[in-house]
Amino acid sequence: MSMSLAIVDPALIEDLVDANHILFHLGVVDGFGHVSARHPEDPGRFFISRSMAPGLVTQSDIMMIDLDGQPLSDSAPTPYLERFIHSEIYRARPDVVAIVHSHSAAVIPFSVVPGATLMPISHMSGFIGDGAPVFEIRNAAGPNSDMLVRNRELGAALATSLGRHNIVLMRGHGSTVVGFNVRQAVYRAVYAELNARQQSEALRLGTPTYLTPGEAVESARANDGQQDRAWNLWKRAVTQKGLA
Amino acid sequence: MSMSLAIVDPALIEDLVDANHILFHLGVVDGFGHVSARHPEDPGRFFISRSMAPGLVTQSDIMMIDLDGQPLSDSAPTPYLERFIHSEIYRARPDVVAIVHSHSAAVIPFSVVPGATLMPISHMSGFIGDGAPVFEIRNAAGPNSDMLVRNRELGAALATSLGRHNIVLMRGHGSTVVGFNVRQAVYRAVYAELNARQQSEALRLGTPTYLTPGEAVESARANDGQQDRAWNLWKRAVTQKGLA
Amino acid sequence: MSMSLAIVDPALIEDLVDANHILFHLGVVDGFGHVSARHPEDPGRFFISRSMAPGLVTQSDIMMIDLDGQPLSDSAPTPYLERFIHSEIYRARPDVVAIVHSHSAAVIPFSVVPGATLMPISHMSGFIGDGAPVFEIRNAAGPNSDMLVRNRELGAALATSLGRHNIVLMRGHGSTVVGFNVRQAVYRAVYAELNARQQSEALRLGTPTYLTPGEAVESARANDGQQDRAWNLWKRAVTQKGLA
Amino acid sequence: MSMSLAIVDPALIEDLVDANHILFHLGVVDGFGHVSARHPEDPGRFFISRSMAPGLVTQSDIMMIDLDGQPLSDSAPTPYLERFIHSEIYRARPDVVAIVHSHSAAVIPFSVVPGATLMPISHMSGFIGDGAPVFEIRNAAGPNSDMLVRNRELGAALATSLGRHNIVLMRGHGSTVVGFNVRQAVYRAVYAELNARQQSEALRLGTPTYLTPGEAVESARANDGQQDRAWNLWKRAVTQKGLA
Numbered sequence: 001m002s003m004s005l006a007i008v009d010p011a012l013i014e015d016l017v018d019a020n021h022i023l024f025h026l027g028v029v030d031g032f033g034h035v036s037a038r039h040p041e042d043p044g045r046f047f048i049s050r051s052m053a054p055g056l057v058t059q060s061d062i063m064m065i066d067l068d069g070q071p072l073s074d075s076a077p078t079p080y081l082e083r084f085i086h087s088e089i090y091r092a093r094p095d096v097v098a099i100v101h102s103h104s105a106a107v108i109p110f111s112v113v114p115g116a117t118l119m120p121i122s123h124m125s126g127f128i129g130d131g132a133p134v135f136e137i138r139n140a141a142g143p144n145s146d147m148l149v150r151n152r153e154l155g156a157a158l159a160t161s162l163g164r165h166n167i168v169l170m171r172g173h174g175s176t177v178v179g180f181n182v183r184q185a186v187y188r189a190v191y192a193e194l195n196a197r198q199q200s201e202a203l204r205l206g207t208p209t210y211l212t213p214g215e216a217v218e219s220a221r222a223n224d225g226q227q228d229r230a231w232n233l234w235k236r237a238v239t240q241k242g243l244a
Numbered sequence: 245m246s247m248s249l250a251i252v253d254p255a256l257i258e259d260l261v262d263a264n265h266i267l268f269h270l271g272v273v274d275g276f277g278h279v280s281a282r283h284p285e286d287p288g289r290f291f292i293s294r295s296m297a298p299g300l301v302t303q304s305d306i307m308m309i310d311l312d313g314q315p316l317s318d319s320a321p322t323p324y325l326e327r328f329i330h331s332e333i334y335r336a337r338p339d340v341v342a343i344v345h346s347h348s349a350a351v352i353p354f355s356v357v358p359g360a361t362l363m364p365i366s367h368m369s370g371f372i373g374d375g376a377p378v379f380e381i382r383n384a385a386g387p388n389s390d391m392l393v394r395n396r397e398l399g400a401a402l403a404t405s406l407g408r409h410n411i412v413l414m415r416g417h418g419s420t421v422v423g424f425n426v427r428q429a430v431y432r433a434v435y436a437e438l439n440a441r442q443q444s445e446a447l448r449l450g451t452p453t454y455l456t457p458g459e460a461v462e463s464a465r466a467n468d469g470q471q472d473r474a475w476n477l478w479k480r481a482v483t484q485k486g487l488a
Numbered sequence: 489m490s491m492s493l494a495i496v497d498p499a500l501i502e503d504l505v506d507a508n509h510i511l512f513h514l515g516v517v518d519g520f521g522h523v524s525a526r527h528p529e530d531p532g533r534f535f536i537s538r539s540m541a542p543g544l545v546t547q548s549d550i551m552m553i554d555l556d557g558q559p560l561s562d563s564a565p566t567p568y569l570e571r572f573i574h575s576e577i578y579r580a581r582p583d584v585v586a587i588v589h590s591h592s593a594a595v596i597p598f599s600v601v602p603g604a605t606l607m608p609i610s611h612m613s614g615f616i617g618d619g620a621p622v623f624e625i626r627n628a629a630g631p632n633s634d635m636l637v638r639n640r641e642l643g644a645a646l647a648t649s650l651g652r653h654n655i656v657l658m659r660g661h662g663s664t665v666v667g668f669n670v671r672q673a674v675y676r677a678v679y680a681e682l683n684a685r686q687q688s689e690a691l692r693l694g695t696p697t698y699l700t701p702g703e704a705v706e707s708a709r710a711n712d713g714q715q716d717r718a719w720n721l722w723k724r725a726v727t728q729k730g731l732a
Numbered sequence: 733m734s735m736s737l738a739i740v741d742p743a744l745i746e747d748l749v750d751a752n753h754i755l756f757h758l759g760v761v762d763g764f765g766h767v768s769a770r771h772p773e774d775p776g777r778f779f780i781s782r783s784m785a786p787g788l789v790t791q792s793d794i795m796m797i798d799l800d801g802q803p804l805s806d807s808a809p810t811p812y813l814e815r816f817i818h819s820e821i822y823r824a825r826p827d828v829v830a831i832v833h834s835h836s837a838a839v840i841p842f843s844v845v846p847g848a849t850l851m852p853i854s855h856m857s858g859f860i861g862d863g864a865p866v867f868e869i870r871n872a873a874g875p876n877s878d879m880l881v882r883n884r885e886l887g888a889a890l891a892t893s894l895g896r897h898n899i900v901l902m903r904g905h906g907s908t909v910v911g912f913n914v915r916q917a918v919y920r921a922v923y924a925e926l927n928a929r930q931q932s933e934a935l936r937l938g939t940p941t942y943l944t945p946g947e948a949v950e951s952a953r954a955n956d957g958q959q960d961r962a963w964n965l966w967k968r969a970v971t972q973k974g975l976a
């Protein structure tokens with residue numbers, strides 16, 4: 001951890017490192033995917049690992065990047081190609097404090113089938129609200145891109161698709177979820193994946209009854225108050241594994 | 245474990261703590277869900293963990309609650325919001341000695357699809373009987389609730405849906421199973437989840453032949469006599485993991 | 489291990505104990521299921537664990553039972569209720585030297601859906617031949633049994649359903665596979681489960697091309713020569729887990 | 733490791749051994765399957781384990797084989813029956829430096845259902861290109877073979893099915909992927925399996941939008957530059973497991 005990070009609340013950096021390990025432990029990310037947290041005192045900066053597998057991240061791998069996607073040091077290590085997912089969402093959404101981007105397995109099918117909308121199937125995923133929007137990168141990058149959100153323009157287009165939602169799917173790629181803190185963003189990434197699996201199963205049984213918009217809002221609020229119950233469990237798991 | 249718990253049969257408290265760990269180990273509960281046991285000498289009270297992840301519960305986290313859902317101590321820790329699931333079922337069902345509430349993954353699809361009834365697909369789940377009823381919380385809490393069984397009225401409505409069954413599904417939420425002891429309730433929670441997975445698969449192959457009501461009753465009775473075979477295995481697993 | 493077992497080839501008893509652990513390690517059995525081996529010198533007897541979870545079996549739990557299902561000692565521990573699966577198949581099939589009975593998860597759906605026949609989808613499961621027969625216990629035990637093969641008559645009816653096949657499914661219950669040694673029976677139990685999972689998936693994609701009878705015979709023969717490749721791997725896994 | 737191997741770049745042999753362990757760790761291979769690497773200085777030879785489970789391979793198990801499938805030593809251990817998969821692809825494809833053959837579970841259904849083509853569903857599997865061809869061994873070996881690529885003729889027929897693709901499915905058997913180095917071949921084997929699982933799910937939701945040929949090429953190129961991110965993670969996992 002560089003000197004400039006050392007003056008930030010150490011608990012935030014610890015949560016960010018734990019988030020990397022927890023998302024790996026739970027299978028939300030594999031060698032790819034990333035999680036970031038906005039700087040608590042400077043909304044124009046955010047913390048994120050250098051380009052590496054989340055499961056291997058330590059405090060010394062955390063770097064600072066500004067909202068143009070530029071590392072805040074001349075000697076910065078290689079950043080993620082897709083850091084613009086983070087920088088442009090932080091720019092467009094002042095309320096967002098943490099972001100998780102992943103390729104979690106069960107979400108991807110919902111990103112590629114027109115008309116198959118990820119909907120909240122249980123109270124654990126009320127944050128999905130009235131359904132997750134899908135970002136079609138072809139609309140912004142043309143039909144032959146490498147699918148990566150590798151510049152400001154594509155990041156801004158993704159942020160537009162996200163709109164006021166808590167989650168946006170990315171066609172043939174994965175999803176991005178936002179939160180008011182690291183723990184909430186992790187919670188949402190975990191339960192988005194679980195919701196996708198369950199919704200997929202339910203759709204084969206018949207026509208599911210999803211949460212009403214009111215149920216979604218109220219259950220999401222109730223769960224926000226219970227976040228640490230899951231976090232404490234996950235924290236122990238990665239500590240026992242020697243990841244924390 | 246408080247002094248008032250110390251005078252209870254220590255084997256019961258040990259089973260209750262083990263039940264928390266086993267349900268987590270087997271993936272029936274994650275950071276959420278809970279298990280309780282009725283007081284062996286006072287049917288108006290039950291034991292349950294304070295509000296925390298089941299996988300982290302120790303004996304010192306077990307508290308006593310009465311059938312109004314009130315903790316039996318002024319200095320009691322924070323109880324589960326949904327303790328009324330337990331208190332009202334214990335009130336309505338004098339035969340019930342233990343209860344597991346979970347959000348186990350494969351059961352939820354059956355809770356949200358009208359007409360998709362959880363049925364006993366093998367002799368391991370004869371306890372499902374003639375099919376699991378579904379509790380629709382909207383009928384009791386209206387269309388915009390937070391989905392939680394957070395008061396006596398909702399607990400009583402759930403108990404009514406349960407009726408004389410061993411399991412009740414809760415729409416967009418999970419399930420609650422009951423037993424004549426902790427081990428039986430755990431067994432039922434585990435095999436309800438497995439049954440859901442298998443029934444789901446079978447439904448895609450064609451029209452399954454379920455157990456007849458007679459087969460369900462007889463196989464459930466036979467399995468009750470074999471409960472400890474599974475319990476001993478699960479107990480070793482959580483002991484080896486350092487959870488017990 | 490009793491004195492009478494000590495005179496048998498120790499390698500056979502070791503394989504039988506390992507088989508219990510391997511089947512548990514690979515998820516073919518859970519707290520239930522059993523595996524047996526015929527006595528190498530007395531075809532009228534077989535070795536099997538006393539009634540307990542396979543994952544917990546040690547050499548001292550192995551007992552001898554005759555083809556009437558009677559333990560060969562007055563002080564024998566409690567045998568499995570369903571030992572008649574083994575005794576009657578050994579009686580009917582002199583070529584069979586080892587038997588595995590399990591409730592493996594993906595096989596059960598094929599047991600309950602009329603017309604859904606377990607067929608060999610890949611060269612690893614050529615032993616399934618022209619499709620697994622299904623034993624409907626109602627035909628022998630009536631419509632209200634406890635589903636268990638708990639006596640000689642039911643065991644004999646199961647053996648009749650098995651016929652000359654290597655595997656028989658049991659409606660709403662599981663399967664039984666046979667082999668010319670313990671390792672082959674274990675291999676078949678493992679790959680029957682995997683085949684069921686893959687066939688289930690393939691059926692959703694369209695109409696699968698199964699192995700021809702000739703391909704089934706030839707690939708099964710080729711795999712028989714490679715059995716120890718898998719066994720050595722599984723043996724290490726259970727040894728490392730501390731099960732062996 | 734024999735003397736003749738000792739003079740080769742030790743990093744290559746280390747990667748090859750790690751590849752065996754990683755493919756096992758990730759469930760791409762079980763007791764069966766194999767991985768090879770072409771000799772860096774002699775394109776007419778390749779390195780591969782002797783016939784054994786990949787999860788158990790050590791450096792001393794690596795042997796050299798020529799493009800006729802002949803071990804390069806009179807005292808060579810038993811080679812894999814299907815080494816002709818490797819020798820004939822190396823002969824037909826001078827650009828290929830590494831090969832993985834596996835029976836990975838989700839790929840097999842795509843190999844047996846006519847018309848179900850494995851297509852790239854996300855940017856992680858752009859290497860699948862315009863869809864994986866399927867090798868029907870019956871066309872080369874007749875209707876009653878043992879399904880194994882056990883001689884040069886069958887290896888050559890497989891290589892013809894592979895053509896210029898990076899992956900070829902083998903009906904009722906598995907798949908073979910190629911790469912310009914060991915790490916790329918492992919990456920492709922891992923993500924081919926994941927792609928199959930996700931495509932299978934997507935097909936049940938409706939009609940998936942696959943990568944365009946341009947997106948496939950570009951995303952594959954982008955991922956090639958990120959290969960070590962996954963490799964480093966996998967390497968740690970097998971090291972921690974004591975496999976490396």
